Amino acid sequence: MSVENPTVSEARLLSVLDTAVDGIIVMDDGGAMLVFNKACERLFGYTAAEVIGRNIKLLMPPEFATAHDGFIRRYVDTGERRIIGIGREVRGQHRDGTAFPIELSVGEAMTPDGRQFIGIVRDLRSRKAVENRLNQLQAQLVHMARVNAMDEMGAAIAHELNQPLTAVMLYLQAVTRKAKTIGLDDMMVEILGKAVREAERAGTIIQRMRQFVEKREPERQAVDIRRLIGDALELTLLGTQVIGIEVIRDEAPDLPMVEVDPVQIQQILVNLIRNAIEAIRHQERRWVRIGVHVDDHQLTVEVEDSGTGIPKELVRNIFKAFSTSKRTGLGLGLAISRSIAQNHGGDLVVDPGGGGHGARFILRLPLNLATTARSG
Ligand SMILES: Nc1ncnc2c1ncn2[C@@H]1O[C@H](COP(=O)(O)OP(=O)(O)OP(=O)(O)O)[C@@H](O)[C@H]1O
Ligand SMILES: [Mg+2]
Numbered sequence: 001m002s003v004e005n006p007t008v009s010e011a012r013l014l015s016v017l018d019t020a021v022d023g024i025i026v027m028d029d030g031g032a033m034l035v036f037n038k039a040c041e042r043l044f045g046y047t048a049a050e051v052i053g054r055n056i057k058l059l060m061p062p063e064f065a066t067a068h069d070g071f072i073r074r075y076v077d078t079g080e081r082r083i084i085g086i087g088r089e090v091r092g093q094h095r096d097g098t099a100f101p102i103e104l105s106v107g108e109a110m111t112p113d114g115r116q117f118i119g120i121v122r123d124l125r126s127r128k129a130v131e132n133r134l135n136q137l138q139a140q141l142v143h144m145a146r147v148n149a150m151d152e153m154g155a156a157i158a159h160e161l162n163q164p165l166t167a168v169m170l171y172l173q174a175v176t177r178k179a180k181t182i183g184l185d186d187m188m189v190e191i192l193g194k195a196v197r198e199a200e201r202a203g204t205i206i207q208r209m210r211q212f213v214e215k216r217e218p219e220r221q222a223v224d225i226r227r228l229i230g231d232a233l234e235l236t237l238l239g240t241q242v243i244g245i246e247v248i249r250d251e252a253p254d255l256p257m258v259e260v261d262p263v264q265i266q267q268i269l270v271n272l273i274r275n276a277i278e279a280i281r282h283q284e285r286r287w288v289r290i291g292v293h294v295d296d297h298q299l300t301v302e303v304e305d306s307g308t309g310i311p312k313e314l315v316r317n318i319f320k321a322f323s324t325s326k327r328t329g330l331g332l333g334l335a336i337s338r339s340i341a342q343n344h345g346g347d348l349v350v351d352p353g354g355g356g357h358g359a360r361f362i363l364r365l366p367l368n369l370a371t372t373a374r375s376g
Contacts, residue, residue: 018038024118248290264340272337302363
């Protein structure tokens with residue numbers, strides 16, 4: 001710290017100020033700095049010698065600096081207090097140009113040399129960092145609580161809605177049959193047909209939602225993944241109208257058995273293969289590759305296709321329920337699949353492809369049960 005030509009008592013005062021943890025600045029009523037203690041040197045990156053005599057605006061980001069002369073003038077003219085004796089959070093600017101939050105309190109003193117202002121500056125960065133982290137954690141907590149509530153509510157709603165929906169469907173079907181026998185006009189029959197289909201769709205959503213929220217502990221058996229893949233392929237290929245699909249099975253030799261819930265894993269495979277088939281429907285070359293290998297105590301199953309990849313705007317959300325690009329899709333396949341994989345202590349991730357490449361979904365299942373993180 002320095003001051004121009006200090007007297008002995010001034011020098012003593014200045015050395016005391018240097019021991020303060022907070023930054024201390026004294027300036028005259030024109031904004032010129034007279035005192036700049038050690039804490040300020042650390043905070044702002046200037047030495048006292050560099051700033052003494054210069055305007056305090058040096059330490060402010062431009063948006064504060066331009067207004068500052070006006071603040072002082074208004075205070076001197078009107079005595080109206082905006083900061084003096086109050087203290088507030090403002091922003092300071094380091095020598096390197098970075099702005100940071102500070103708490104500034106300003107006092108004023110009448111001295112033989114005229115009116116002077118004393119500013120005490122406290123660095124708020126660490127407090128801000130803690131506050132931010134706290135906010136983040138709180139948000140996470142709220143989110144988790146909501147997700148849990150959703151799970152329970154989802155299961156309850158699915159259960160409660162299932163019965164009335166089934167009833168609606170049966171009534172509608174009965175009316176449709178009757179309508180045909182009494183020769184109701186075609187438009188009415190068509191509308192009834194639509195109503196039945198919509199009710200069916202609602203029923204399917206609910207059924208799949210139930211599987212999703214049920215989160216039952218997988219019933220594990222040692223199975224050969226190649227058999228599950230074979231079954232899944234048969235199921236999906238039989239049901240599809242897309243023709244001319246080349247299936248490439250790319251299996252490493254000596255694959256171990258894996259302890260999984262076969263029905264659930266098959267469901268994942270069916271979802272992935274069905275998506276792949278839907279993705280290549282309009283492609284000239286239509287192939288689906290299913291690769292299996294062991295990698296770091298995990299069984300890795302990859303499902304890749306010759307499509308154009310995941311639409312960019314969808315990539316972030318494809319594993320979230322109800323995100324779909326398909327007219328009749330529910331957007332549940334991947335959400336359910338990932339939840340099953342994670343319930344098995346594994347995971348489902350995607351390489352979205354694009355730029356001439358199709359999407360590649362990667363299912364990982366732990367091979368060593370003892371180290372499997374079971375979740376709820
Ligand atoms: N292999 C793929 N290639 C390109 N896009 C894909 C692929 N697999 C999934 N997607 C995209 O991800 C979205 C979500 O897939 P998801 O299986 O969760 O739902 P869906 O297929 O739309 O409906 P459903 O619930 O009937 O499966 C799809 O709508 C599609 O846009
Ligand atoms: Mg799907």
